[in-house]
Amino acid sequence: MALCLTALLFSSTILLFGSSIPRISQPEYFSQIRLPFITNFRASIMILTMLCILGVDFASFPRSWAKTETWGTSVMDVGVGCIIFSSGLVSSVQFRTGSSPPFKASVRSSLSMLIMGLLRMAMVKFFGYQEHVSEYGIHWNFFMTLAVLPILSNLLSRLVAIRKFISVSLLISFLYEIALKFVPLEPFILDGIRTNLFTMNKEGIFSLFGCLSLFMLSCGVGTIIQNTKEAKVKNRFKLLLLKLLGLLIVNWIIYFGVKRIGLVPSRRLMNFPFILWTSAVSLTHITLLFIMDMCFPNVQNQSVLMTSVNDNQLLIFLLANLGTGLVNMLFQTLLVSRPVSFAIITCYSLVLCLTAFWLKKLSLRFRLK
DSSP states (O other): OHHHHHHHHHHHHHHHHGGGSOOOOHHHHHTSSSOHHHHHHHHHHHHHHHHHHHHTTSTTSOGGGSOOSSSSOOHHHHHHHHHHHHHHHHHGGGGTTSSOOOHHHHHHHHHHHHHHHHHHHHHHHHHTOOOOHHHHOSSOOHHHHHHHHHHHHHHHHTTSOGGGHHHHHHHHHHHHHHHHHHSOHHHHHHSOOOOSHHHHTHHHHHHHHHHHHHHHHHHHHHHHHHHHHTOOOSOHHHHHHHHHHHHHHHHHHHHHHHHHTTOOOOTTTTOHHHHHHHHHHHHHHHHHHHHHHHHSOOGGGOOHHHHHHHHTHHHHHHHHHHHHHHHHHHSOGGGSOHHHHHHHHHHHHHHHHHHHHHHHHTTOOOOOO
16 A cells, blocks of 8 residues: 555656656657566566565565465565566567467467476475475466466457456456355365365366456556557656556555455465455556656666566576575575575575576577466
């Protein structure tokens, strides 16, 4: 909520005193293939994620920042939802041509993520690395969720026009919430009984409804940004800012309204309140980054770190998972002192950042879409 108010304060200043703020010309800014605030959003979420997945294993990491078990939200819950949101933002370009992207391309994308998911599952089982079964299930993991989304979104795009993605997204999450409360699906997912392959992975399987909803919602937001980028209007900066502010304000209002009637967000269920919370946080983050672009335009000197991480999210995410596992094999992380844990995380971060720099220098790209 504080971030939302900050965004409103900054945006009001820009709208009132915009003429006194030095800014880049609209044609130059919007002619960029990748808008800086989108790049910075995607990269910052991945950097936050790679730091937290290792940091949480140390005793010095605040427990309130760790992923919630069932209900509520935390810092680490941001990463799960915002990675999906950032993926949908850039994937929206594929659906704007009026026809669905080639199904084979979606299958290839899914296969690469599925292989990553299977490798992670095999390594976790082989090395006995700690895992929270209640998060996705016994065999399922986040990579597998990312593997299914391209195929589901491709199939759905053949039935629904991109301009209706936001509406359909909200409908899916609303119907899923009804199923959770009245079928009742919620007790089945949370009861902990696992008797077959399906029930062993029920959290990951049923959370696909929420993940698909969030992905479609972000595709819709991405389309709004792209349409504004190409709009034939006098001030595209102000138009895009007003659209983003409108989206985030409406989003926060609906979220607090839903909480008011007693619905609580749950990352484990990927329920309607969690979708609203994730999209509200993402939109606030995006809006603040766009405001920074407006206030301090610097197109020629974008952060090399941000562009490097953005270009290679898939590989960086995989290496972060492997690095986390390696550190846990070499150290008893919960017994490590604060200075040593800081040193380990610093070295881990340095290796990942240097890898991203190296991949960029070699013009190699392994992006997470």
